[in-house]
Amino acid sequence: MVQLNPQAAAKVLNAATSLRPILGIVLGSAFGQVAESIEVDATIDFAALPGCAASSVEGHTGQFIIGRLGGVDVVVQAGRLHYYEGYSMAQVTYPIRVMAAFGVEQVLLTNAAGGIATDLAVGDFMRIIDHINLMGANPLRGEASPGLPGFVDMSAAYSESLGQALGQAAADCGIELKSGVFAAVSGPSYETPAEIRAFATLGADAIAMSTVPEVIVARQLGLEVSGLSCITNAAAGLAKSA
Known part of the structure; x- marks a missing residue:
């Protein structure tokens, strides 16, 4: 079993830079080019961090980039680990625990998503105000984290103040x-298409294969969370024919 030690991984980040950002950003699919705008102070490959796996998905480089973005000190996770790659929920959410151990207090999670709501078109950006976990798994299941709650309140998972910002x-x-x-x-x-119709009935506006596990762990760690989806396609059965 892979030993996960976020404190040890955070020490590697601390040794690589004098910056101590409180904002962490996870770059999902469609957001990779954001990394090109960072004034880079340090880049650390996932492979250099104890316990950190490498993403196998194209466009997910698997690095922490520490620097300045828009005048703000940030640590950016360039490359996400996905549950569908075969990783455990603990591995998928490990980078969030590493960022928290590094001193991050706020996290912005991004993703590419399929649009379900009729007012969402390809190219739109959607601020996530709530979520529905349809993954059939929870990253806190069976996880004993001393000093952290096992039953996490998700009634206000997404920070209103960060959302307004x-x-x-x-x-x-x-x-x-x-x-x-x-x-x-x-x-x-x-x-x-039948699943999408069901999800729409449940109240879903957009859908993808990530983000929610990281939000759950971030809230367990007491981080403020904001989420941003880029609508890259209409969900199944909703595309308008030419």
Whole structure:
């Protein structure tokens, strides 16, 4: 069994930089180019961190990038680990625990998602205001974390203040930021049209195969959370024919 030691991994980050950012960003699919805008102070491959696995998904480089973005000190997780890759929930969420051990207090989680809501079009950005966990798994199941709650309150998982800041940043860039409920499935197969109709009935506005496990662990660790989806396609059965 892989030994996960976020404190040991955080020491590697501490040794690589004098920066101590409180904001962490997870770059999901469709957000990889954000890394090119970072004033880089240090780059650490996942392979250099005790217990950290490597992503096998194209476009997910598997690095922590520490530097400045928009004048703010950040630690950026460039490359996400997915449950559908065969990793355990503990491995998928390990980078969040590493960032928390490094001193991060706020985290922005991004993803590429399929649009379910009729007001979401390809190219839209959606601020996540709540989620539905359809993955059939929970990262806290069977995890004994001394000093941390096992039963985590998810009634306000997404920070309203961070969400408002995200909205203001989007407005400053001339981007219309929509908001909605995000649903997560385990993948790797895509959803059927019948499933999408069911998820819409449940209240889902967008869907993807990530993010929710990290949100749960971030909340267990007491981090403020914000989520951002880029709508890259219409969900199954919803694409308009030419």
